[in-house]
Amino acid sequence: MANETVIETQEQHDNAPQKENLWNGGQSPFKASYGKLMIWYFLLSDAFTFGGFLLAYGALRFSVKGWPVPDFVFQTAPFGISGAPLIFVTFMTFVLIVSSVTVLRAVQEGKRENQSAVVKWMLATVLGGALFLGCQAWEWTNLISTEGMTLYTNPFATHIDEGKYLTLDELNGIAKEKGWDKEVVSLESHGKTTEITYFTDAKGNKYFEKRDHHGDLPEKMEIQAGDSYLVTYQHDMNDYALGAYKTTDGEIKTEAFGPQAFGALFFFITGFHGFHVFTGLAFLLIIAIQAANGTYVARKNGYEMVEKVGLYWHFVDLVWVFVFLAFYLL
Amino acid sequence: MAHATTREEDIKVGRNGFILLLIITLAEVGIALIGNGHLIEGLTLPKMIMIPVMIGLSLYKAYYITAIFMHLGSEVKPMIATIILPMVLFVWMIIAFLWEGNSWLNSNEYIQQKNNEQVDPKGEATEGATGMLMDAQDAPKSVRFE
Numbered sequence: 001m002a003n004e005t006v007i008e009t010q011e012q013h014d015n016a017p018q019k020e021n022l023w024n025g026g027q028s029p030f031k032a033s034y035g036k037l038m039i040w041y042f043l044l045s046d047a048f049t050f051g052g053f054l055l056a057y058g059a060l061r062f063s064v065k066g067w068p069v070p071d072f073v074f075q076t077a078p079f080g081i082s083g084a085p086l087i088f089v090t091f092m093t094f095v096l097i098v099s100s101v102t103v104l105r106a107v108q109e110g111k112r113e114n115q116s117a118v119v120k121w122m123l124a125t126v127l128g129g130a131l132f133l134g135c136q137a138w139e140w141t142n143l144i145s146t147e148g149m150t151l152y153t154n155p156f157a158t159h160i161d162e163g164k165y166l167t168l169d170e171l172n173g174i175a176k177e178k179g180w181d182k183e184v185v186s187l188e189s190h191g192k193t194t195e196i197t198y199f200t201d202a203k204g205n206k207y208f209e210k211r212d213h214h215g216d217l218p219e220k221m222e223i224q225a226g227d228s229y230l231v232t233y234q235h236d237m238n239d240y241a242l243g244a245y246k247t248t249d250g251e252i253k254t255e256a257f258g259p260q261a262f263g264a265l266f267f268f269i270t271g272f273h274g275f276h277v278f279t280g281l282a283f284l285l286i287i288a289i290q291a292a293n294g295t296y297v298a299r300k301n302g303y304e305m306v307e308k309v310g311l312y313w314h315f316v317d318l319v320w321v322f323v324f325l326a327f328y329l330l
Numbered sequence: 331m332a333h334a335t336t337r338e339e340d341i342k343v344g345r346n347g348f349i350l351l352l353i354i355t356l357a358e359v360g361i362a363l364i365g366n367g368h369l370i371e372g373l374t375l376p377k378m379i380m381i382p383v384m385i386g387l388s389l390y391k392a393y394y395i396t397a398i399f400m401h402l403g404s405e406v407k408p409m410i411a412t413i414i415l416p417m418v419l420f421v422w423m424i425i426a427f428l429w430e431g432n433s434w435l436n437s438n439e440y441i442q443q444k445n446n447e448q449v450d451p452k453g454e455a456t457e458g459a460t461g462m463l464m465d466a467q468d469a470p471k472s473v474r475f476e
């Protein structure tokens with residue numbers, strides 16, 4: 001009778017005393033509730049959705065030359081501020097950071113079952129999110145209606161030639177010499193009449209004197225390769241006024257549009273992020289109302305819903321870190 | 331629920347996070363503005379320094395938000411692993427897609443170069459040109475490779 005070999009059946013093996021308690025349910029190996037775990041996996045999948053968008057952006061940006069320069073594209077702010085690169089978007093980022101801290105405070109106060117503080121910090125977060133969305137709405141409005149960027153037309157571009165913009169007098173001379181048609185459009189807007197002169201060559205190409213959307217001449221008429229420019233959208237004509245210039249080789253050209261994908265990528269990616277902010281606001285508001293109603297007091301689970309919406313809101317901030325990097329910094 | 335931290339400690343976490351994220355963001359914007367010559371007259375930074383620094387700072391911000399604000403750093407290890415390990419896929423994705431984008435640029439440039447190639451009307455191909463040779467009278471003055 002040396003060693004006795006015990007052969008267990010499958011059932012005996014699975015129900016061995018040390019394993020029994022693991023298989024009876026009620027265990028939480030990750031020490032997190034089902035809901036919290038699932039919001040994490042939703043955020044993981046959402047990270048890949050945003051990752052896919054940003055990778056499309058990266059691939060398309062790598063595939064063309066002369067991508068628009070961020071500090072040229074994003075240099076306007078409300079109240080007539082212009083020529084202030086990245087200042088407005090820095091403010092937007094600041095607003096999002098503040099709202100991330102306020103939601104953190106709401107989660108912390110939830111853990112101590114402090115109802116009034118939870119509601120207060122949640123409402124502060126709602127305000128921050130709404131301010132961010134408002135800023136984004138202003139930014140989009142400016143890009144679309146003032147600067148003329150659409151999903152498929154990108155007026156932000158970079159010069160590849162060296163040369164000089166042509167004045168109206170010079171254009172008149174060239175038109176006479178080459179037999180271009182001259183057209184003068186008289187427009188009335190804001191109570192004053194402006195005249196826009198342009199020339200059309202035999203192929204139908206239009207040549208405009210370079211003016212920005214305020215009607216001002218460019219700061220410097222000389223063009224260096226690598227200079228950023230904005231193709232002017234002429235609102236009164238509902239068309240782009242392509243500024244004419246003469247290269248150092250003596251060729252007469254008009255401004256070209258920038259890489260086409262820029263508008264679609266910008267609006268889809270910042271729009272998808274803005275949509276997350278919007279839905280986050282809706283959830284924050286609903287949960288703030290429920291917290292105020294006392295729904296979570298009864299649950300006695302440390303305001304777990306507040307923790308979940310907090311995770312979602314931090315994720316929105318996290319995504320903005322990379323949207324900010326890709327569109328505004330690099 | 332038992333709380334391991336006092337309210338003062340909670341407030342400190344929020345305040346430290348706020349200051350850190352704000353400083354990093356201002357540093358990023360500062361690097362972008364100084365580097366592109368907007369702040370100090372005549373000073374620019376090389377892109378090869380600016381880009382890695384800005385990416386590094388953004389990654390640190392992302393780490394801080396997930397680890398501290400989202401408490402991922404305080405979860406149990408296997409749970410952290412189920413979130414972070416799938417992210418490793420991004421390493422391959424970033425390399426593959428940027429590589430692909432760069433290859434589109436190269437092939438577009440090659441097509442442009444081929445489009446601009448001139449063929450000698452006498453029927454002799456110019457140096458470096460590839461394609462069919464034609465009789466002198468049939469040969470077009472320039473050939474477009476579609």
